[in-house]
Amino acid sequence: MTVGTIRPGGRTARVRAAVLEAAADALVEGGFDRLDLADVARRAGAGKTTVYRRWGTAAGLVADLLADMAEQSSPRTDLGSLLEDLRANARLVQRTLTDPRQGALFRAVIVAAAGDARAAEALHRFYAVRIAEWSSCVDDAVARGELPGGTDGAEVIRAVSAPLYYRLMISKEPIDEAAADRAAEAATAAARAGVFVRSAGAVE
Incomplete structure (x- = not known):
C-alpha cells in the first residue's frame, strides 16, 4: 500500500493525491496536533482555498487519507489454507507497521x-473495510470444513492483528515475522477450537 499514489482522473484526482501525500508527510513529521491545512496546501502546491473548501478541518483530511489508504490496500490472498491465509495477513500488517513511513503514519492516525470523534470514525471505517475483505478467508475455511460453522471471521482477523498493534502502540517490542507468524498460529488454533463461534442470538 502506497499512500498518495496518483491515479488517472484528471486535475481533481491529481490535487487530491498531492494533498493526501502532503498530509501523510505532515502527520509523520509532526503528528495530528500539528497538522495544519495551510501547511498541507503549501507542501502540495495547492491553493489554500481549495484545501479548506474540500476538507474543512484536519480531521476531515485524516478521514479522506484513511479512505484513500483503504482504496489502495493490498487485496487478501487465497492460499487454500486458513493458516497460510492468516499468516499472509499477519505479515502484511507486520510489513506495514515496520515500514518507517507507514508505521509512523498509523501511529499518528491512531493517536x-x-x-x-471524526478521526475515530474514519479509522473505524478503514478497518471495517480491511476486516470485511480478509474475513472471507475464514468463511472459505468454514466451507472447506477447517473450522466449525458459525465462526466469526471478523473476530478471527482482529485476533491476528491485535498483538501486532499492541507492540506498535504499547509494548514497543519488535514487530518481526516471528511475531506475525505467532499471531496467525494462535488465531488459527483458537478458531479451530471454536473460540470464535458466534453465540446464539449474536448480532452481526
Missing part, C-alpha cells in the same frame, strides 16, 4: 482517533 488522532483517540481524541477526535
Whole structure:
C-alpha cells in the first residue's frame, strides 16, 4: 500500500493525491496536533482555498487519507489454507507497521482517533473495510470444513492483528515475522477450537 499514489482522473484526482501525500508527510513529521491545512496546501502546491473548501478541518483530511489508504490496500490472498491465509495477513500488517513511513503514519492516525470523534470514525471505517475483505478467508475455511460453522471471521482477523498493534502502540517490542507468524498460529488454533463461534442470538 502506497499512500498518495496518483491515479488517472484528471486535475481533481491529481490535487487530491498531492494533498493526501502532503498530509501523510505532515502527520509523520509532526503528528495530528500539528497538522495544519495551510501547511498541507503549501507542501502540495495547492491553493489554500481549495484545501479548506474540500476538507474543512484536519480531521476531515485524516478521514479522506484513511479512505484513500483503504482504496489502495493490498487485496487478501487465497492460499487454500486458513493458516497460510492468516499468516499472509499477519505479515502484511507486520510489513506495514515496520515500514518507517507507514508505521509512523498509523501511529499518528491512531493517536488522532483517540481524541477526535471524526478521526475515530474514519479509522473505524478503514478497518471495517480491511476486516470485511480478509474475513472471507475464514468463511472459505468454514466451507472447506477447517473450522466449525458459525465462526466469526471478523473476530478471527482482529485476533491476528491485535498483538501486532499492541507492540506498535504499547509494548514497543519488535514487530518481526516471528511475531506475525505467532499471531496467525494462535488465531488459527483458537478458531479451530471454536473460540470464535458466534453465540446464539449474536448480532452481526
